[in-house]
Amino acid sequence: MRRAVPLAYIARNLWVRRVTTALTAGGMALVIFVFATVLMMTEGIRATLVATGQPDNVVVLRKGSNAEITSTIGREQAGIIESLPGIATDAAGQPLVSREPVVLNSLVKRNGKPGNVTLRGTSATGLALRPQVHIVEGRFFRPGSAEIVVGRAVARGYDGVAPGSTLRFAGRDWTVVGILDAGKTGFDSEIWGDSEQLMQAFRRLAYSSVIFRLAEPSSFEAVRARLEDDPRLTLEAKPEIRFYAEQSEQLANFISILGTALALIFSTGAIVGAAITMFGAVASRVGEIGTLRALGFRREAVLVAFLGESLLLAFVGGVFGLAAASLMQFVDVSTTNFATFSELAFQFRLTPVIGAKAIAFALAMGLIGGFVPAWRAARLKIVDCLRAA
Amino acid sequence: MFLLRLLLKNAFRHRLRTLLTIVGLMVAVCAFGLLRTIVDAWYAGANASSSTRLVVRSATSLTVPLPLAYAERLRAVDGVTAVSWSNWFGGVYVTERNFFPQFAVDGASYLPLYPEFVVADAERTAWLRDRRGVLVGRTLAAKYGWKVGDTVPLRGTIYSGTWNFTIRGIYQGADAGVDQNQMLMHWGYVNEIQRQRFPGRGDSVGVFVVGIRDPNDAALVGQRIDTMFRNSLAETLTETEKAFQLGFVSMSEAILVALQAVSLIVIVIIMAVMANTMAMTARERLAEYATLKALGFPPEFVVKLLFGESLLIAVIGGVLGVLVTLPLASAFANAVGTLFPVFRVAPETIALQLLAALAVGVAAAAWPAWRSSRIDIVDGLRHVA
Numbered sequence: 001m002r003r004a005v006p007l008a009y010i011a012r013n014l015w016v017r018r019v020t021t022a023l024t025a026g027g028m029a030l031v032i033f034v035f036a037t038v039l040m041m042t043e044g045i046r047a048t049l050v051a052t053g054q055p056d057n058v059v060v061l062r063k064g065s066n067a068e069i070t071s072t073i074g075r076e077q078a079g080i081i082e083s084l085p086g087i088a089t090d091a092a093g094q095p096l097v098s099r100e101p102v103v104l105n106s107l108v109k110r111n112g113k114p115g116n117v118t119l120r121g122t123s124a125t126g127l128a129l130r131p132q133v134h135i136v137e138g139r140f141f142r143p144g145s146a147e148i149v150v151g152r153a154v155a156r157g158y159d160g161v162a163p164g165s166t167l168r169f170a171g172r173d174w175t176v177v178g179i180l181d182a183g184k185t186g187f188d189s190e191i192w193g194d195s196e197q198l199m200q201a202f203r204r205l206a207y208s209s210v211i212f213r214l215a216e217p218s219s220f221e222a223v224r225a226r227l228e229d230d231p232r233l234t235l236e237a238k239p240e241i242r243f244y245a246e247q248s249e250q251l252a253n254f255i256s257i258l259g260t261a262l263a264l265i266f267s268t269g270a271i272v273g274a275a276i277t278m279f280g281a282v283a284s285r286v287g288e289i290g291t292l293r294a295l296g297f298r299r300e301a302v303l304v305a306f307l308g309e310s311l312l313l314a315f316v317g318g319v320f321g322l323a324a325a326s327l328m329q330f331v332d333v334s335t336t337n338f339a340t341f342s343e344l345a346f347q348f349r350l351t352p353v354i355g356a357k358a359i360a361f362a363l364a365m366g367l368i369g370g371f372v373p374a375w376r377a378a379r380l381k382i383v384d385c386l387r388a389a
Numbered sequence: 390m391f392l393l394r395l396l397l398k399n400a401f402r403h404r405l406r407t408l409l410t411i412v413g414l415m416v417a418v419c420a421f422g423l424l425r426t427i428v429d430a431w432y433a434g435a436n437a438s439s440s441t442r443l444v445v446r447s448a449t450s451l452t453v454p455l456p457l458a459y460a461e462r463l464r465a466v467d468g469v470t471a472v473s474w475s476n477w478f479g480g481v482y483v484t485e486r487n488f489f490p491q492f493a494v495d496g497a498s499y500l501p502l503y504p505e506f507v508v509a510d511a512e513r514t515a516w517l518r519d520r521r522g523v524l525v526g527r528t529l530a531a532k533y534g535w536k537v538g539d540t541v542p543l544r545g546t547i548y549s550g551t552w553n554f555t556i557r558g559i560y561q562g563a564d565a566g567v568d569q570n571q572m573l574m575h576w577g578y579v580n581e582i583q584r585q586r587f588p589g590r591g592d593s594v595g596v597f598v599v600g601i602r603d604p605n606d607a608a609l610v611g612q613r614i615d616t617m618f619r620n621s622l623a624e625t626l627t628e629t630e631k632a633f634q635l636g637f638v639s640m641s642e643a644i645l646v647a648l649q650a651v652s653l654i655v656i657v658i659i660m661a662v663m664a665n666t667m668a669m670t671a672r673e674r675l676a677e678y679a680t681l682k683a684l685g686f687p688p689e690f691v692v693k694l695l696f697g698e699s700l701l702i703a704v705i706g707g708v709l710g711v712l713v714t715l716p717l718a719s720a721f722a723n724a725v726g727t728l729f730p731v732f733r734v735a736p737e738t739i740a741l742q743l744l745a746a747l748a749v750g751v752a753a754a755a756w757p758a759w760r761s762s763r764i765d766i767v768d769g770l771r772h773v774a
Contacts, residue, residue, distance in 0.1 A: 019668055020665055020668060020669060023661045023662075023664055023665040023668070024661070024665060026661050027658045027661040027662060030654050030657060030658050030661075031658070033654075034651060034654065037647075062549060063549065064544060064545060064546055064549050064550075065546050065547070065549070066485075066546060067546075069452050070479065070546050070547045072587075103449065103450070103452070103453060104449075104450040104451070104452045104453070105449050105450050106448070106449065106450040106451075106626075113639045113642065114636060114639070115640070116450050116451075116452075116640070169448070169449050170449060171620065171621075171622065171624065202449075202453065203622065205590070234549070250485075255644070258644075262420070262424075262651055265416060265419075265420045265423075266417075266420065266654075266655065266658060268412075268413070268416045269413045269416050269417050269420075269655075269658050269659065269662060270658065272409045272410070272412055272413035272416070272662060273413060273658075273661065273662040273665060275409055276406050276409050276410060276413075276662065276665060276666055276669070277665060279403075279405060279406055279409075280406070280669045283403075284673070333643050334643065335640070335641060335642070335643035335644060336640035336641055341451075341452065343640075
C-alpha cells in the first residue's frame with residue numbers, strides 16, 4: 001500500500017497539542033518578523049533613494065566626492081557645464097540646468113533630538129527637473145527672496161516647520177511658504193530655497209552640484225566623456241539614478257548584514273524549539289506510529305507525515321510573523337544616512353520577493369528542526385512501537 | 390540531597406530534549422549579550438568623553454565651518470583654560486571599506502587637551518616637527534600593520550587629491566574606553582595645501598575644543614561663548630563633549646531602538662522554548678506527580694521539583710551562553726574592524742545575561758508548576774501522557 005498519511009491527520013495533531021504548537025510557532029513567528037522587517041527596511045531605504053533619481057537627469061560633482069555636501073563646483077565650472085551640447089531645453093528654450101548649493105542644517109525633531117536636514121538651493125528649473133516633486137500646500141518660493149519650501153517628512157518630523165513660520169539660520173530669518181510632496185523620495189526630507197540667496201547667506205563661493213537633463217538619454221556616455229576629458233574641469237558626472245542608488249548602498253548593506261546575522265542566530269533558537277516539539281510529538285505517539293505502520297503505511301509515509309507536521313508548524317509561524325511585519329508598513333521611520341550625514345525618512349516596504357523569502361526561511365527552519373525527529377519516527381520498528389504502547 | 394539527586398535524574402531523563410533546550414538557551418543568552426555589547430559600543434564615544442572639554446561648532450550644522458579667527462576670542466572667555474581645533478579629514482585609505490576617523494588637528498594645543506592619548510615623548514616631538522606626519526592609534530596601526538616611518542596614502546573626499554602622510558607616532562589609550570582607531574594629521578599642513586589649491590578658501594575650522602577650569606561651569610561657559618558669537622557671521626553652538634558625542638548616537642537612534650527591541654525579543658524566544666520544554670515535562674509526568682502526592686508528599690514538593698529542574702537547565706544554558714559570548718565578541722570585533730572603536734563585553738552585560746537566564750527558568754516553570762500542584766490525585770493517576 002503506497003499511501004500518504006492524510007493531511008487532515010497531520011493538522012489535527014498540531015491542534016491537539018495547542019499550547020506547545022502555539023509556543024513553537026510563536027518563536028518562529030518572532031524570527032520571521034525580525035527577518036522580514038529587516039528586509040523591508042533595506043528595501044524601503046533603497047526604494048526611497050532609487051526613486052529620487054530621474055532616468056534622464058545627470059548629477060555633476062567634484063571628482064572624488066561621493067556626496068553633495070563634500071563637493072564644490074565653482075561658478076566658471078558651472079558655466080562650462082551649462083554650455084555642453086546635448087542638454088535638454090524647456091519650452092522657452094532655456095537649458096534645463098540647475099546649479100545647487102547643498103548645506104546641512106541642524107533642526108530639532110518633535111522628540112527633542114537634533115537632526116541634520118539637507119538644505120538645497122535651487123530654482124524653478126530645479127523644480128522642473130524633478131517632475132515627482134509637487135507643491136501640496138502654499139506655493140513655491142519666489143526667486144531672490146528669503147523664502148523656503150519644506151519637504152513633507154520635514155514638516156511632519158520637526159518642530160515649528162509649518163507654512164507661515166520662520167526658521168533662523170545663517171544669520172537670517174527664512175519664511176516657510178509651502179510644503180512639497182516628493183512622492184516618498186529623498187526630497188521629502190529636504191528644505192529648498194533660492195540658490196543665490198543661500199550662497200550669500202552661507203558666504204559660499206561654490207555650488208555643491210550641477211544637475212541637468214539630457215536631451216537624449218542615450219547620449220550620457222558622450223556627455224560624460226566630454227565633461228571628464230575637459231582639462232579645465234575636475235568633475236565627474238553620474239546618472240542621477242545611479243548617484244542616489246550609491247547613496248543608499250552603505251546604509252542598506254549595513255542594515256541587511258546586521259539583520260541577517262541576527263535572524264540567523266535567532267533561527268538556531270527557533271529550530272531547537274521545533275526539534276524539541278517534534279521529538280515530543282514522536283515520543284508521545286510511539287503507539288500511534290506502530291499502528292500506522294501495522295496498517296500498512298510505509299516508513300516513507302511516516303517520515304513525510306512528521307516532516308509535514310513540522311513544515312506546517314513552521315508555515316503557520318511564518319505566516320503570523322509575516323502578517324505582523326506587514327503592519328510595519330504603516331510606520332514612518334527616519335534615520336541618518338551615513339553616506340550623506342543627513343536625515344532620511346522612509347517606510348518599511350513589503351514586496352512579494354520579501355514575502356517569499358520569509359516563508360522560505362520559515363519552511364527551512366521547520367525542515368531542519370523536524371528532520372531528525374521524523375527520521376527517528378520512521379526508523380522505529382513496528383513491534384517495539386506496539387509493545388511500548 | 391535527595392531532592393537534588395531527583396532533580397538531576399529528572400532533568401536528564403530526556404537527554405536529547407534537555408540538551409536541545411540548553412543549546413537554545415545558550416544561543417539566546419549569547420545573542421542577547423552580543424546585542425547589548427553592540428549597543429554599548431555605540432555609546433563608547435560618549436562614555437569616554439571628558440567633563441572638562443566643550444565642543445564649539447557652527448549653530449547651523451557640523452558640516453558648516455567656523456573661522457580660525459574665533460580661536461583668539463575663545464581664549465579670552467572667562468573660565469576657558471585651553472583652545473584647540475580639529476577638522477574632519479574624511480580621506481579614503483585604498484577603498485571605502487577601510488573606514489577610520491581622521492582628524493586634522495592643531496597638534497601643539499590638541500594633545501595637552503587629550504591626556505588620554507598616551508604617546509612616547511620622542512614620538513610626540515617627531516610628529517610635531519614633521520608637517521606631513523601623522524599620529525595613529527595602536528589598534529589602527531595593528532590592523533594595517535603600520536610602523537613608525539611608514540607612508541600612508543589617503544584619497545581625499547573633502548580635501549581633494551591624494552595625500553601622503555608619514556606615521557611619526559603611535560598612541561595608546563590611557564584606559565580601555567579610549568578610541569585607538571584614529572589618525573591625527575596637522576591642521577596647518579592641510580590648510581596650507583588647501584589654500585594653495587583653492588585661493589580664497591581655507592582657514593576654516595570644523596570644531597573648536599575648549600578646555601575649561603571647572604566642569605561645574607560647563608553650561609555657563611558654553612552660554613558665554615554662544616552669546617559672544619550671536620548675530621555674527623557664524624553663530625556657534627557649544628555643548629559638553631558628552632552631549633556632542635550623544636548627538637552622533639541619536640542620529641542612528643532608529644537602528645539602536647531596533648537593536649534594543651530585538652534583544653528583548655530574544656528573551657521572549659528563549660522563554661517560549663523553555664516554557665515549551667517545561668510544559669511537555671509537566672504533562673508527561675502528571676501521573677508521577679499524582680503518585681508522589683498519593684505517597685504523602687505535599688504539593689510544594691512537586692512545585693520545588695519543577696522549579697528546580699527548570700532553574701537547573703536555565704543556569705547551565707546561561708553559563709554556557711556567557712562562556713560562548715566572550716570569544717564570539719572578540720571575533721565580531723575583528724570582523725567589523727574599525728566600525729566600532731571600542732568593543733568589549735561589560736561586566737554588567739554578563740550579570741544581565743545570567744539574570745535573564747534565571748528569569749527565564751523561573752517564568753518557564755511557573756505555569757506547569759501551578760497546574761501540577763493543583764492536580765487531583767485521582768485525575769492524575771488516570772492521566773495517560
